[in-house]
Amino acid sequence: MKVLKNFGFLLGLPVLLVLVWWSSTLGPVNFFVPTPASLVGTFGKVWFGERFLTDVLPSIGRLAVGVIAAIVIGVVGGVLIGSVRWLRALLEPTLEFFRAIPPPVLVPVLMLLMGITDSMKVVVIISGCVWPVLLNTIEGVRAVDPVLSDSSHTYGIDGWARVRYLVLPSASPQIMAGVRQSMSLGLILMVISEMFASSSGLGFTIVQFQRSFAIPEMWSGIVVLGLLGVGMSFIFQWAERNILRWYHGQKEVENAA
Amino acid sequence: MSSQAPTSGSAAPGAERHYRRVRKVPTQQLLGVAGILGFLGTWELIPRLGIIDERYLPPASEVIAALVADFGLTAFWVAVGETMKAWFLGLLIAVAAAVLLGFIIGSSNFLRKATNSTVEFLRPIPSVALIPLAVLLFGVKIESSLLLIVYASFWQVLIQVLYGVADVDMVANNTAKTYGLGRMARIRYVVFPTALPYLMTGVRLAGAVALVLAITAELVIGSPGLGREIALAQSGGAISGMYALVLATGLIGVLINILMRFIEKKTLAWHSSVRSEVIV
Numbered sequence: 001m002k003v004l005k006n007f008g009f010l011l012g013l014p015v016l017l018v019l020v021w022w023s024s025t026l027g028p029v030n031f032f033v034p035t036p037a038s039l040v041g042t043f044g045k046v047w048f049g050e051r052f053l054t055d056v057l058p059s060i061g062r063l064a065v066g067v068i069a070a071i072v073i074g075v076v077g078g079v080l081i082g083s084v085r086w087l088r089a090l091l092e093p094t095l096e097f098f099r100a101i102p103p104p105v106l107v108p109v110l111m112l113l114m115g116i117t118d119s120m121k122v123v124v125i126i127s128g129c130v131w132p133v134l135l136n137t138i139e140g141v142r143a144v145d146p147v148l149s150d151s152s153h154t155y156g157i158d159g160w161a162r163v164r165y166l167v168l169p170s171a172s173p174q175i176m177a178g179v180r181q182s183m184s185l186g187l188i189l190m191v192i193s194e195m196f197a198s199s200s201g202l203g204f205t206i207v208q209f210q211r212s213f214a215i216p217e218m219w220s221g222i223v224v225l226g227l228l229g230v231g232m233s234f235i236f237q238w239a240e241r242n243i244l245r246w247y248h249g250q251k252e253v254e255n256a257a
Numbered sequence: 258m259s260s261q262a263p264t265s266g267s268a269a270p271g272a273e274r275h276y277r278r279v280r281k282v283p284t285q286q287l288l289g290v291a292g293i294l295g296f297l298g299t300w301e302l303i304p305r306l307g308i309i310d311e312r313y314l315p316p317a318s319e320v321i322a323a324l325v326a327d328f329g330l331t332a333f334w335v336a337v338g339e340t341m342k343a344w345f346l347g348l349l350i351a352v353a354a355a356v357l358l359g360f361i362i363g364s365s366n367f368l369r370k371a372t373n374s375t376v377e378f379l380r381p382i383p384s385v386a387l388i389p390l391a392v393l394l395f396g397v398k399i400e401s402s403l404l405l406i407v408y409a410s411f412w413q414v415l416i417q418v419l420y421g422v423a424d425v426d427m428v429a430n431n432t433a434k435t436y437g438l439g440r441m442a443r444i445r446y447v448v449f450p451t452a453l454p455y456l457m458t459g460v461r462l463a464g465a466v467a468l469v470l471a472i473t474a475e476l477v478i479g480s481p482g483l484g485r486e487i488a489l490a491q492s493g494g495a496i497s498g499m500y501a502l503v504l505a506t507g508l509i510g511v512l513i514n515i516l517m518r519f520i521e522k523k524t525l526a527w528h529s530s531v532r533s534e535v536i537v
Contacts, residue, residue, distance in 0.1 A: 009370040017375070032393060089288035094296045100510025102472040105484065105503050108491040112499075113313050184383065188473070191385045195477050203385075210389035218393075222386045229381035 034216040043220040051205070056224065059190060059202040062118060066125025067186040071179055074130045078137020078175075079167060088138060099135055103128030103189055107196050121193040121201075128189045129182035136178030140171025173247050176240050183232050191225065202228075297321075315497045323501035333486075337509070340482035343399050343471045344464075344513075347406025351467070352460055355411050359418025360444065360452075369419070380416070384409035384470055385477075392478055399481070402474035409470045410463035417459030421452030454528055461517040468513055472506055483509075 018036060025035040034042070047056065081088050081095075106127050114120040144167060152166045168175075194203030206221035241248075300317040303309050327333040362368045384405045391401035425448050433447045475484025483506055490499035 010374045013371050013375045014378070032390075086288060089285040090292040090295075092292070093289035094292045096514075097293075097507050097511060100514060101503060101507035102469040102510060104469065104473040104476055105487055105506050107476070108487055108499065109503060112491065112496065113309070184381065187383045188385050188469075191383060191388075192473060192477060195385075195388065206386075206389055210392060215393075218389050222390065225386035226378075226382040229383050229386075230378055233377075233381035 032215060034219055038216050039219055039223070042216040043223060046217050046220050047224055055201055055205050058118075058200065059194065060228070062121050062201075063125065063186055063190045066122045066190070067129055067183060069122070070126045070129035070182055070186070071133050073126065074133025074178065074182070075137050075168075075175060077130075078134045079141055079163060079171075081134075082138040082141025082171075083167065088142070092138075095131070095135060095138075099131040103131075103185060104192050107189075107193050111197050116197045121190070121198070124193045125186050125189045129186045132181035132185065133175065133178040136174045136181075137171055140174030141167055143174070144170045169246075173244060176244060180236055180240075183236055184229070187225070187229055187232060312496065315500060319497050320500040320504065323497040324504050327498075327501055327505065333505075336481070336483045336486045337505070339399070339480075340468075340471050340475065340484070340509070343402040343406060343474070343480070343482060344467050346399075347403050347471065348410055348460075348463060348467045350403070351407045351410035351463060352414050354407070355414035355418055355459070356456065359415050360422060360448070363419045363422030363452075364444070364448065369423075376412075376415070380412040385473060388474070388477055391474070397479045397481075401478050402471055402480045402482070405470045405474050406467045410467045413463040413466055414456065414459035417455040417462075418452055421455030422448055424455065425451045454525055457521045457524060461521055464513050464517045465510070468506075468510055 021033075022036050025033060081091055103124075107124055110120050110124050110127070114123065148166060148170065152162055157165065190201075191203040191206075194201035195207050198204045202221065202224060206218060206225070209215075209218040209221055297317045300314075304311040304314050304316045362372055387405055387408060388401075391404045395401040395404065429447050429451075430443065433443045438446065471482065472484040472487075474480050475482035475486075476488050477484075479485050479488070483502055487499055487502045487506075490496075490502060
């Protein structure tokens with residue numbers, strides 16, 4: 001009974017929304033809104049085939065490379081800057097300014113510097129995604145519990161071991177907060193870099209459909225982007241649950257007390 | 258830097274802290290200024306030494322001169338005005354809708370459970386996916402920007418409001434009930450103050466996101482504003498002008514951050530998280 005109830009809560013509203021959509025497209029056909037059936041049909045026809053290999057996979061590949069590189073650079077740089085006080089004071093205002101620049105404006109800049117290439121798109125993603133991770137890591141490293149820090153000093157835990165067993169774990173909740181922001185930013189930047197200047201990829205294809213008024217195809221592209229976003233958010237939640245298991249456990253204990 | 262701690266550790270802890278606070282603040286700011294100057298210097302040198310061609314990366318002095326020249330142009334301020342108008346309207350609509358829906362959904366257990374899956378599905382959809390739709394529906398008008406801005410900022414605020422409403426202290430709520438406060442009064446005096454810090458965090462995040470989407474819409478769709486000017490400068494070969502506009506968007510971003518922090522501090526002056534910040 002309980003399972004049934006949860007199932008109802010999970011699917012109730014989505015089913016209701018689809019029904020509303022379906023019934024509202026039953027009458028005279030609106031040019032801009034496809035019926036659910038035609039959308040599902042086009043979705044299969046457009047995206048499961050050659051296009052999957054030529055547009056979808058390369059886009060996802062660039063996105064993955066960009067986001068992972070940004071996370072690595074952000075965490076390494078953040079640990080370095082966060083643990084050296086004068087370096088942090090030196091760089092923080094400059095970094096804050098870079099973070100404040102809306103990342104999409106880097107697309108024309110990097111296009112100019114690097115030309116329209118695959119590596120340009122990856123660099124666009126990296127240069128936008130790195131800031132949330134970097135600044136959150138700096139924050140997290142700075143907020144390491146001073147008592148723990150002193151204890152590990154006393155026990156002679158220094159260098160790499162200190163980073164591995166003290167700094168990274170205690171900064172990880174904030175690092176994950178940064179990663180979450182940069183993942184959705186990465187998806188946005190991937191789409192924009194392809195929409196702005198490209199001859200392949202998801203963003204390009206969707207704009208192509210829109211310009212040729214292939215409305216159901218365009219909608220199916222929007223659905224693909226939506227699914228990508230949802231998929232990334234699931235991957236993130238899974239990773240966060242595993243990486244921060246100790247942290248959530250600790251919170252639970254604290255809240256119970 | 259922790260190696261310095263033992264050398265100054267001989268002083269009494271209180272005195273040491275006092276000494277540090279007096280000296281550290283100006284040093285830190287000086288270092289920050291030095292960092293900015295160092296960055297500008299490096300930027301100046303890279304094209305001057307020919308590491309990157311001057312045609313693609315003009316020296317910092319040239320770009321800053323172009324930016325200062327922009328400040329005297331009406332067209333620049335019109336573009337800034339367009340961007341800020343889209344930013345403000347979009348943020349306003351998103352916050353209003355998110356607060357209204359957030360309080361309605363958040364105060365009912367049934368609604369919260371029923372909407373959870375839909376919210377979690379719609380939230381990660383990147384708002385740029387709506388660009389083609391915005392173009393079809395509105396063309397190159399401000400409504401296109403607004404559609405993207407509202408969609409992106411709405412979720413930021415809604416999620417925060419939902420968290421905030423869920424955080425209400427049951428004892429406080431029951432106390433208010435016992436004293437005979439009605440539904441509206443409880444929302445006003447119990448739920449709203451609890452949710453306000455969450456709400457302000459959401460608004461601050463949404464403010465940054467809204468700027469990104471405003472510029473993006475102008476850049477990709479071509480609705481009026483700074484983003485369109487950047488795209489035009491780039492395709493027209495006005496390279497220093499393009500870099501100057503990029504710097505201008507960064508400055509606007511910084512100003513928005515400062516403004517948002519200021520508003521947050523003012524509205525939450527009564528809250529312990531802000532009060533303690535003032536004391537320490």
